[in-house]
Each structure stands twice: as C-alpha cells, then as structure tokens.
Amino acid sequence: MKTIKQTDYSGISGLQITDQPEPKLTPMTALVQVKYTPVLPYDILTEEGKLKNIRPVKLPIAVGYGFTGIVTAVGALRSASLVGQAVLGASPTGAAQEVIANMMPPLLFKLPDNVGLDAAATLIGGADAALMTVIELNVTNMDTVLVTGASGGVGSYLIQLLKRRGAHVIAITSPGNIAFAKSLGADEVVDYTKPLARQLSAISQPNKIVDTVGSGTLLNALSTCLGGYDLLSLATQKFPAGKINQTSRFSNASIGLRAYTKLLDLLSTGALQAHIDSIIPFQQIAVAQNHVKNEPVQGRLLLAY
Numbered sequence: 611m612k613t614i615k616q617t618d619y620s621g622i623s624g625l626q627i628t629d630q631p632e633p634k635l636t637p638m639t640a641l642v643q644v645k646y647t648p649v650l651p652y653d654i655l656t657e658e659g660k661l662k663n664i665r666p667v668k669l670p671i672a673v674g675y676g677f678t679g680i681v682t683a684v685g686a687l688r689s690a691s692l693v694g695q696a697v698l699g700a701s702p703t704g705a706a707q708e709v710i711a712n713m714m715p716p717l718l719f720k721l722p723d724n725v726g727l728d729a730a731a732t733l734i735g736g737a738d739a740a741l742m743t744v745i746e747l748n749v750t751n752m753d754t755v756l757v758t759g760a761s762g763g764v765g766s767y768l769i770q771l772l773k774r775r776g777a778h779v780i781a782i783t784s785p786g787n788i789a790f791a792k793s794l795g796a797d798e799v800v801d802y803t804k805p806l807a808r809q810l811s812a813i814s815q816p817n818k819i820v821d822t823v824g825s826g827t828l829l830n831a832l833s834t835c836l837g838g839y840d841l842l843s844l845a846t847q848k849f850p851a852g853k854i855n856q857t858s859r860f861s862n863a864s865i866g867l868r869a870y871t872k873l874l875d876l877l878s879t880g881a882l883q884a885h886i887d888s889i890i891p892f893q894q895i896a897v898a899q900n901h902v903k904n905e906p907v908q909g910r911l912l913l914a915y
C-alpha cells in the first residue's frame with residue numbers, strides 16, 4: 611500500500627509517496643480502506659518544522675491524522691458488525707495511507723447513513739477545533755464575534771456554530787470569499803485585502819475575536835482599530851494583548867471523543883453543512899498542500915485514495 615511520508619523538515623517538496631507492507635490483522639484490529647483525508651495546515655507546519663515546540667515528532671512519519679473509509683476486516687476482539695461500515699477515524703501514527711489498522715475502538719466513529727465519507731472527512735481538524743473554540747469562549751447570543759480565516763476549514767464551521775449559538779458574526783475574508791462567508795451566516799464581512807481601518811470603524815464592535823490566521827499585521831490592525839475584546843487564537847502563540855481592555859491567548863485544546871458523534875449528528879440532520887473546496891488524488895499531495903498554503907480556499911481540501 612502507498613503511504614505519504616515526511617522524512618525531513620524541508621516542507622511540502624520533501625514529502626515522499628512510499629510503498630509499505632499492508633498492516634496485519636490482529637485480534638484488536640479493524641482494517642480500514644481509506645477513502646479521504648483532509649489537507650490540513652497542521653501537516654504543512656509540521657513538515658516545515660514550525661510545530662516542534664507543540665508537536666515534537668520522530669521522523670519519518672506518515673502525514674495526516676483524520677480519515678474516513680470503509681472497514682474491510684476485523685480481528686476476533688472487534689465487533690463483526692463493523693465490516694462494511696463507513697467510518698470516521700483518527701490515527702495518531704498518521705492517516706495518509708491506503709489502509710489503516712485501527713487498534714483503538716474509541717477513535718473510530720460509524721457514519722450516519724446520510725453522511726458522506728467526503729463530508730465526514732472535514733470534521734477532524736475543522737469542525738472539532740471550531741466547536742472547541744465556541745465552548746472555550748462560552749459564546750452566547752449576547753456576543754458579537756469577529757472571525758479571521760472565515761472561509762477556511764475551521765472558519766467555515768466556526769461561523770455556522772457561532773450562528774447556532776445566536777451570536778452576531780463578523781467575518782474577515784478575501785474578496786472572492788465574501789459571498790461564501792455570507793452564505794455561511796456571517797452578518798458583516800471585512801475584506802482583508804483592502805485598507806482595514808475604515809472598514810473596522812464601520813462594523814459592530816466585537817467583544818470576542820477568534821483568530822485562525824495568525825497574521826501579526828491583521829492582529830495589530832484589529833488591536834489598534836477596535837476597543838475591548840477577548841481574543842482566542844488557534845494559529846499563533848506570539849500575539850500579546852495590545853490594550854488594557856484586550857486579552858489574547860492561544861489554545862490547542864481538544865474536544866472529548868463524544869463530540870465527534872455530536873458533530874456527525876449535526877451533519878446528519880443538516881444543522882451543519884460540510885464545505886469541500888476540492889478533492890484531489892492523494893498522489894498529488896504537493897499540489898493539494900500548495901493550494902492550501904498559497905491560494906484562497908472555501909472549506910476543506912480532501913485527498914482521495
């Protein structure tokens with residue numbers, strides 16, 4: 611089977627597609643034929659050596675973490691009803707490979723019948739981080755929340771979850787994604803490619819900010835132009851609060867495993883929508899990661915296996 615491997619810290623161009631023996635079936639194994647993995651900035655940052663302080667890894671590693679696929683076989687200690695089942699899973703030893711041996715039952719979630727393998731693949735590293743954020747910030751219908759990176763794999767879920775809590779939402783996005791941000795539910799939109807001061811003086815004053823971009827330029831402009839707020843960044847640990855009535859902190863907290871079942875239910879009932887930017891064959895991992903790194907996105911890119 612093919613596996614996408616990171617062998618050094620040279621970034622996207624250093625990735626290799628290697629042949630590995632297929633994993634063996636042990637009593638605790640569920641073998642999953644992988645169909646989709648999400649293309650995450652987390653992988654790109656790991657490949658560039660930028661997460662060494664919060665995610666130390668021993669190279670070589672298979673890239674990726676979340677996956678969806680079909681269970682093809684189970685060992686004697688796993689439920690036989692899993693065979694043929696569509697699942698969402700997490701693989702701490704890497705997910706970008708054609709077959710995954712899941713040995714940890716809590717890290718495998720059955721998909722509701724009406725949730726596609728593609729839609730479910732957007733949850734890990736996207737909706738989960740968005741849900742963690744609304745919980746950490748204790749968002750209510752009294753809040754006005756500004757979101758940077760509103761059109762991305764996290765932001766596209768974050769706007770929906772904030773609206774579900776009744777918050778007033780301001781999205782910051784590139785011009786090509788203004789209509790997309792509005793379709794997600796954003797009440798007001800700021801274009802980050804145009805001068806910010808005039809736009810920020812015209813919007814409602816946010817009392818909470820979620821940053822999924824980590825741009826010092828953007829965060830400085832927000833601090834200068836806005837009044838008091840609590841800022842939670844998923845993308846930078848290096849932005850101190852700029853004014854006495856502003857707070858700033860980083861979080862990479864995780865949600866409990868039961869939350870994935872809740873997110874799948876929300877997709878199943880249509881209360882949340884998955885947004886898939888595009889689906890690219892896994893052999894084109896470099897094309898996919900360069901797209902995520904350098905071009906505007908609408909939701910999540912997926913690799914297909």
Ligand SMILES: NC(=O)c1ccc[n+]([C@@H]2O[C@H](COP(=O)([O-])OP(=O)(O)OC[C@H]3O[C@@H](n4cnc5c(N)ncnc54)[C@H](OP(=O)(O)O)[C@@H]3O)[C@@H](O)[C@H]2O)c1
Binds near residue numbers: 650651824902
């Ligand atoms: N801490 C955690 O637990 C956690 C969990 C998940 C993700 N993350 C981090 O959160 C960040 C976002 O993840 P993601 O998956 O949503 O990324 P993504 O899908 O690549 O989205 C990135 C977003 O950033 C926007 N953007 C890019 N350059 C910008 C700039 N110069 N100014 C303003 N906006 C800009 C893009 O907007 P346009 O497309 O409109 O240009 C896009 O909406 C990443 O750094 C990721 O590592 C952290």
